[in-house]
Amino acid sequence: MSELKNHLAKVADKIDRKRYSKREEVDFVIIGSGAAGGTIARELSQAGHSVVVMEQGPYIKMQDFDHDEYNTIYNQDWFGGWKGEYPQTFRRHESQKAEVMDFLPPLLYGRMVGGSSVHMTANYWRFHESDFNERSILGPIAGTGLEDWPISYEEMEPYYTKVDWDVGVSGAPGPFDAYRSRGYPTPPMPIKSSGAILEAGARKLGLHPHPAPMAILSKPHNGRAGCVHCGFCMLFGCEVGAKSSTLVAMIPEAEASGNCEIRADSTVIRITTNTSGRADGVLYLDRDGNEQTQKARAIILSANGAETARLLLMSTSNQFPDGLANSSGNVGKYLMFNGLSYAYGVFDEPLNEYKSIQVTRVIHDFYETDPKRGFYGGGGIDARFFPGSPILYAQLGMPPDVPQWGKAFKDALGHNYTRTVAMNGHTTSLPLASNTISLDPTIKDVDGRPAIRVTYNDHTDDISTMRFLQDRSVELLEAAGARKIWKTPVGPSTIAAHLLGTARMGNDPRTSVVDRYHRAHDVPGLFICDGSSMVTSGRGQPTMTIQALAFRVSEHIASFARNGDL
């Protein structure tokens, strides 16, 4: 990646792009260019506003992506290539000292233009109606921060549909879906053997498999190419632009408006406020590490559920001694990861799951909480091939009874790689005030920022839900006729790509950070919209909802701007 970084640094200044003067007050600074930030940038710049998007990572383009597993995964190019320079610390409980996680950080996110939407699996599940008001349906759950959302599915539906059509989602309606006003723009991705196996097992068990909604174009749409099934999808950037990252689906349109500057390699270290406490700009480090400022009429923070919390906590002042927008004390709290469970099967014939995308079929029969089970939670099961890239598979994907070396190891590797399928359970996570993003008191990153400290332990109901879905996954594999089945132990999470809940929405400023329009309750001029906004975790696949929230908040921000009400 250092070669790539050098190359990008050389060409960056030669590219003719819109640039605003740092002395100019633009309408909006958006911090983060991922699923939320990229979408808001497109909407507001198309509405005629001057927009600067601050992105800490580099501007890597479609044509720079490759299929080099070792560099992408093991040298962490998928994070933006900054291996070792941005340590994170982790602990289960605040009574413990958080330790630096050396080999793999606990929080996995892209640090590049497009953010995590560049390397995502691209499962795009809309919430069900119940996801928005589970507290009202089930009642409060003692010891948790379970609350209703301040908005409903009905309000969100037009924006989910806008994601389908403007961002690009392939699919077909499923049997448990909430109502939808419009179909999908492109048909479901062609079924893989993993999907066929899920269907066979599910039908035998009387369940209802359906095509997985995926933010990957099955056919050309919006001037972008359809998927070529290269097999290097999850964890990799899409070199044909079929995976609907904001890098290819939103940002080019933002730039084409003539109003949007993507300012990459720009690490925001503080949101500034004026003397009346209004957010009025950002302090950031440029590519050379020099401090710069950019003023704006309003600030939109979309840096992901971990980075957003960190920046707020860093932006202290006399008025905000505990961090900007943190009068409630809730910034960083109610961190939710979604739960995951894994079961694996080996079949007699080759599936060749290394081809094409990760997921083509899902079941949502266990989506809703069923109080009769005795615990909160539910989720979906998909069939996929993870770990599927060759080295990762050889390290982590083989049956546990295969030795680590020798002929038996070699033979198993050769036989199983093309014959293996995984069934993944994706679950709810309860919001707990004790699960947090905070500033590490001692460790700093290469930019001098306090390292992100993760405090996380799953609620027992989350563990129960993961186990429940894992048991269902094993039943599916048995029903489908797997030759050999195994599972990895369900336990408290140590790693997450879904970073949710840390600046959540709510009508009550005591239990939330932003209102129903993503305005910080206590900071005029500051909007916060990304995974941190989520009140409940959903059943995995949060990017769909994050992006719908981004379309929705953009409409409201544009309206506030027209009414002089920013």
Next chain:
Amino acid sequence: MLGGSWIAMYMPAILATTELACQAQIDGGDWVSLTAAQAEDLEAIMAQIIPSDDSPGAREAGVIRFADLALDSFLARMKPAVLEGLADINTRLSSARTSVRFSELNNADQIAQMHQIDRTPFFGAVQFMTIAGFLSHPKHGGNQSEIGWQHIGFNDQHAWQPPFGYYDRPYHEGPDQEGGGDE
């Protein structure tokens, strides 16, 4: 050396892959992080992890070249432990007689040694380098002639079309299939 008769059997394949392994060397032939003796011993351990038998293994794939380059760059942090691990094995072998190295043992004795070390962090590091050297892109020095990928049935073709595998084939056959799958 045991390898003699075995080499004679696989001569053409090994010659071909050795030539390619040489071509993959960035600076034309010298080891960058290992001595020749260390390279022999490390390669012998790696060849026990993925043996050469009725199909090519770690040796033919050139995993030792991957390891040598990696230990000088992105796996430099592993280098002290790997060199120490190699030295420890040979020290243990040599205590009862004059200097013997792992690569000089016969196959059965190598396997016995492998059972001694296969729960150590040193083994873990070498096993990782063997896997990565066997299955990473050939530009990193290993997986020569895509021996590793062929072994697992992986094909680095850029694009595919359905049907992908045995179980989805029935969905993609028939007159009205237009890439939409089962709707």
